[in-house]
Amino acid sequence: MRGGNIMLDQKRIRNNPDEIRESLVKRNESTENLDRFLELDEKRRGLLTELEKLKNLRNTESEEIARLKKEGKDAAAKIEEMREVSDSVKSMESDLAEIEGELNTVLMSIPNVPHPSVPVGKSDDDNVEVRRWSQPTQFDFQPKAHWDIGEDLGILDFATASKVTGSRFVFLKGQACKLELALINFMLDLHTGKHGYVAVFPPFMVHRHSMEGTGQLPKFEEDAFKVTDTDYFLIPTAEVPVTNMYREQILDKSDLPIYHAAYSACFRSEAGSAGRDTRGLIRQHQFNKVELVKLVEPETSYDELEKMTNDAEDVLQTLGIPYRVVSISTADLGFTAAKKYDLEVWMPSYGRYVEISSCSNCEDFQARRADIKYRPGRGEKARYVHTLNGSGVAVGRTMAAILENYQQADGSVVIPEALRSYMGGLDRITKDNAMGRR
RNA sequence: GGAGAGAUGGCUGAGCGGUCGAAGGCGCGCGACUGGAAAUCGCGUGUACCCUCACAAAAGGGUACCGAGGGUUCAAAUCCCUCUCUCUCCGCCA
Numbered sequence A: 001m002r003g004g005n006i007m008l009d010q011k012r013i014r015n016n017p018d019e020i021r022e023s024l025v026k027r028n029e030s031t032e033n034l035d036r037f038l039e040l041d042e043k044r045r046g047l048l049t050e051l052e053k054l055k056n057l058r059n060t061e062s063e064e065i066a067r068l069k070k071e072g073k074d075a076a077a078k079i080e081e082m083r084e085v086s087d088s089v090k091s092m093e094s095d096l097a098e099i100e101g102e103l104n105t106v107l108m109s110i111p112n113v114p115h116p117s118v119p120v121g122k123s124d125d126d127n128v129e130v131r132r133w134s135q136p137t138q139f140d141f142q143p144k145a146h147w148d149i150g151e152d153l154g155i156l157d158f159a160t161a162s163k164v165t166g167s168r169f170v171f172l173k174g175q176a177c178k179l180e181l182a183l184i185n186f187m188l189d190l191h192t193g194k195h196g197y198v199a200v201f202p203p204f205m206v207h208r209h210s211m212e213g214t215g216q217l218p219k220f221e222e223d224a225f226k227v228t229d230t231d232y233f234l235i236p237t238a239e240v241p242v243t244n245m246y247r248e249q250i251l252d253k254s255d256l257p258i259y260h261a262a263y264s265a266c267f268r269s270e271a272g273s274a275g276r277d278t279r280g281l282i283r284q285h286q287f288n289k290v291e292l293v294k295l296v297e298p299e300t301s302y303d304e305l306e307k308m309t310n311d312a313e314d315v316l317q318t319l320g321i322p323y324r325v326v327s328i329s330t331a332d333l334g335f336t337a338a339k340k341y342d343l344e345v346w347m348p349s350y351g352r353y354v355e356i357s358s359c360s361n362c363e364d365f366q367a368r369r370a371d372i373k374y375r376p377g378r379g380e381k382a383r384y385v386h387t388l389n390g391s392g393v394a395v396g397r398t399m400a401a402i403l404e405n406y407q408q409a410d411g412s413v414v415i416p417e418a419l420r421s422y423m424g425g426l427d428r429i430t431k432d433n434a435m436g437r438r
Numbered sequence B: 001g002g003a004g005a006g007a008u009g010g011c012u013g014a015g016c017g018g019u020c021g022a023a024g025g026c027g028c029g030c031g032a033c034u035g036g037a038a039a040u041c042g043c044g045u046g047u048a049c050c051c052u053c054a055c056a057a058a059a060g061g062g063u064a065c066c067g068a069g070g071g072u073u074c075a076a077a078u079c080c081c082u083c084u085c086u087c088u089c090c091g092c093c094a
Helices: A011-013 A017-026 A031-070 A075-106 A146-153 A160-165 A175-194 A208-213 A239-244 A298-319 A366-368 A396-407 A417-423
Strands: A128-133 A198-200 A206-208 A232-234 A249-252 A258-267 A288-295 A323-327 A338-345 A352-363 A370-375 A386-394
Touching: A011 A017, A011 A031, A017 A031, A031 A075, A031 A232, A031 A288, A146 A175, A146 A396, A160 A370, A175 A198, A175 A258, A175 A288, A175 A298, A175 A386, A175 A396, A175 A417, A206 A239, A208 A239, A208 A366, A239 A258, A239 A288, A239 A366, A239 A386, A288 A298, A288 A396, A298 A323, A298 A338, A298 A352, A298 A386, A298 A396, A323 A352, A338 A386, A338 A396, A352 A396, A366 A370, A366 A386, A386 A396
Parallel strands: A198 A258, A249 A370
Antiparallel strands: A128 A323, A206 A232, A258 A288, A288 A386, A323 A338, A338 A352, A352 A386
């Protein structure tokens, strides 16, 4: 197993280009960036060596000038000579900056190396089901889609949201509003109380560097909402602010592992998803999510991934929603992930399982970009941590799953047992109580 | 939004053109002293990148880094400009 040692740093790429090439091929990605990297890297080092020699000359001669002046001697010739050297230094520095700029862009665009246990695939058809919990829900009547259930009860209002904002937004009214908040609180309580996570309510906007730190930029800028006239982006997931809480830090070994459960709204432009999931709560520009984030020692990160996945599963089990766990193939693996499990819930309207959570081990990929290290022991060299993130879980999709899986023949929806205490004891949403007022 | 003050190594705190990777203190590590410890004394204590070596490690050499980015200068922690952040006061506001 080489899992814990994969480093996507420049030396690694330089010394093992074939490993990276293989990784890109597995991901069905072009190796263009890799080739460009190798080319630029060589250029850079050549130029750097020359430049540093010149700087060395300038430094030693400057000392000499200082000495001459102190002794009251004439240094004009040397000063003139160094003027020229400084000019060359300047022009070489600007060449170097240009190369490094491009090198950085290229480097930032190379995805993480998949873990050996990740199934190799050509498309999302090659994802491998790992396990199932419960069975697809059976109905003795014709089940409705959640958007129909919600609209019939008057608690989901897509039309008004289109009027007020645009498509892929929704107003949650009455019991839907309460249910959304109940789900958030339930999930936070479960993860903090039972699984040992520390709750976080993060900023919903971050600056560019944070987006780069967790890998959303520079490659996927079109997927994010940017606030005009600022450098702020609306977060696509709480993973971004929460992981970046620790950017540019050297943590103490005793701080690890760090577990956070963060509530946030999430904003996604869904560029490239035109025409997909146009109805209902499944694909919105804004949705709520409770996100799990871990910072751990490299040796433990794969165990931590299993545990995190189980923690997310616990949400669905406690709510009684049928689901399966899928190991994502190299074709479908996220940019930052070395390994990823998806949780998919049974969605009657789709007649199939639909993603409700992704749990990823990013190894040191994000830690390297965000510069998050820890010191393994006194006097020891700082190492990059491993970061993990997983939905625990997407709230809007959970609402959809509850509406569909808990729907009754009369159009009402039973509230899962575990949520009732969060809903003032309500056990069922009916047409009569849908607006939730007395 | 207005006025002011500040940002230096793990922390604290000097430095205000060359001798500064950066005094002093604290902390930490190693050693001496001790039966052991405390105190005391001595030595040491950043990171990144490049080069040399067949890779790596070690070692040696070099470059850079005093909030960030530019500029002036033979030479910048030190001078100039821009930006960011923090603190104080005033105003406004949920």
